[in-house]
Amino acid sequence: MKNADATPLIECRNIRKHFGEHAALDDVSITVDRGDKVVIIGPSGSGKSTLLRSMNFLETIDSGEILFEGKPAGYRTVNGKLVLDNQKNLCALRTQIGMVFQQFNLFAHMTVLGNVMEGPVTVLGQQKAEARDLALEMLEKVGMADKAERYPATLSGGQKQRVAIARALAMRPKLMLFDEPTSALDPELVGEVFEAIKKLALEGMTMIIVTHNMGFAREVADSVAFMEDGRILLKDPPAEFFGKDCEQPRIKSFIDRIM
Amino acid sequence: MILALLCVLCAGLLHGPFQAHAADVDELMRQGRDAMAEGRLEDAEAAYLAVPAPGAGDQEDEGEYASARMQVARLRLAREDYDGAVQAARDVLAHFSGHAEAKNLIASIERDRMPTWERFLKDCQRFLPSLLSGAAMTLLLVFCTIIISPVGGLIIALGRLSSFRVLRMPCWFIIWLFRGTPLLLQLFFIYYGLPSLGITLKPLTAALIGLGVNYSAYLAEIIRAGIESIPAGQMEAAKALGMTYGQAMRRVIIPQTYKRLIPPVANEFTALIKDTALVSTIAMVELMRAADQMFNTYFNVTAIILAGVIYLFFTTVFTFIFERIEERVGVYEKR
Ligand SMILES: Nc1ncnc2c1ncn2[C@@H]1O[C@H](COP(=O)(O)OP(=O)(O)OP(=O)(O)O)[C@@H](O)[C@H]1O
Ligand SMILES: [Mg+2]
Secondary structure, three states: OOOOOOOOOEEEEEEEEOOOOEEEEEEEEEEEEOOOOEEOOOOOOOHHHHHHHHOOOOOOEEEEEEEOOOOOOOOOOEEOEEEEEOOOHHHHHHOOOOOOOOOOOOOOOOOOOHHHHHHHHOOOOOOOOHHHHHHHHHHOOOHHHOOOOOOOOOOOOOHHHHHHHHHHHHOOOOOOEEEEOOOOOOOHHHHHHHHHHHHHHOOOOOOEEEEEHHHEEEEEEEEOOOOOOEEEEEEEOOHHHOOOOOHHHHHHHHHHHHO | HHHHHHHHHHHHHHHHHHHHOOHHHHHHHHHHHHHHHHHOOOHHHHHHHHHHHHHHHHHHHHHHHHHHHHHHHHHHHHHOOOOHHHHHHHOOOOOOOOOOOHHHHHHHHHHHHHHHHHHHHHHHHHHHHHHHHHHHHHHHHHHHHHHHHHHHHHHHHHHHHHHHHHHHHHHHHHHHHHHHHHHHHHHHHHHHHHHHOOOOOHHHHHHHHHHHHHHHHHHHHHHHHHOOOOOOHHHHHHOOOOOOHHHHHHHHHHHHHHHHHHHHHHHHHHHHHHHHHHHHOOOOOOHHHHHHHHHHOOOOOOHHHHHHHHHHHHHHHHHHHHHHHHHHHHHHOOO
């Protein structure tokens, strides 16, 4: 199922990130090819969010390298130290990477439609009418077109998260990052959000998803990665990851606990 | 007696005012004084009334005529014939337009006879023109400051939040300096102090600079608190869409602060209306100064009360406007 283009879409090489003395990312390397769906699992504080945020340059790494479409991205080296690239380059990169947050982070003062139109209009400079059609199309995809004029405060968590997905999609990103998209939801609302993500996966979107939903991982993922203490301990296709009865007891006990 | 007086009067009329003799006047004055002493008030009045008006060039009798008519006025006042008293005083003024005693008598009679509310209305009529032009200046100061200070406040607030020290430090300094000293002192320094550094400003310019910078410093802290109260996730979501810091601020963060900013900003602007009174100390004639001038001229407290009413009117209208704005902004927060 690999894309003809052999260059990985995004690649992290030996990235490290410290918060004070604490190593949130400790020499992490991960490669994600076009069309790949990678699920990351791991205990709280293992660095999953930090890894995802680093890929979107919301977090500045201390060392290592991030390549987007084969090219080093987001950093310059000044006197042997990594420094974030200028804002223009960072913004250009981020427009190609969509991110969905655990807490939705919808713009509270804009309607559903306004939220989804905002990126295309403000960042890409699209005409309002054009952006509106695009936004409605994206809302249709997540089943939220009928709530276009509502404000976020009037929506359920599941509805908010689907709008957040539509907002990210409206930028036509090459990569989607989901950081525990259903953790803040009531159990009965989890399904609708995963339906929307699954639909996206079937369309061939490249995505990295932090989740503890093993059913989703089994069904959708090309590979599942397990993180602990800032390291990726294992990254395998789901059949192997769940199937070979993990030789690593820590992973097995973690999976057993969350299932 | 009355016949005699009539004769004198007729004689006066026949001879005309120019023929009046000093001797007649002296005689009449003495008659008046005698009648007064004996308690014959009507006779006294008649005698004084008979004193003829002085003619042109007849310098000697001037004082006698005035004091005779004033006596008439007082006698009439004593028997509560107010119209008559005023008439007598007017006679005096007809010949001696600067006669202070006659003027005061008329004024005090008119004041006493006026009902309280009418007297108040009359005072209002007298003070309102200058108070209103003072109020116009107050409004001008308020509106200019309302336009200047949010812009200045936003710039200083963004500077304070900047990751660059060179921006952060000066903005911190401005806030520290202007919030830490009295506005009155700042106005004094700008108007009276700067000239010694070679910068001379017109009172209005000095007032606007003082109010503008002072209120910018206060609003900066309010705006900064407003920006910091917006959840960090909003900025992250904006950045994740590819927005620049400026776009994120302008489109996402700052619009969400409006609702939170309105109550404290309304507070500041209400205080501003009253604080403009401080610029009266640097030669600006605004509402407070106008009221002060009226009060010092007439020793009439109505001017002060009226100024208070105008200030109250302004603050009430402001409060009302801001409440309406608050209702409109932030509908998105309602469920
Ligand atoms: N801004 C920060 N300042 C200091 N420490 C941080 C910060 N962000 C994360 N950390 C620390 O880095 C480590 C990794 O955090 P991260 O949020 O990536 O974990 P996670 O795997 O996403 O956990 P969770 O499942 O709870 O979301 C944790 O120990 C956390 O306390
Ligand atoms: Mg996390």
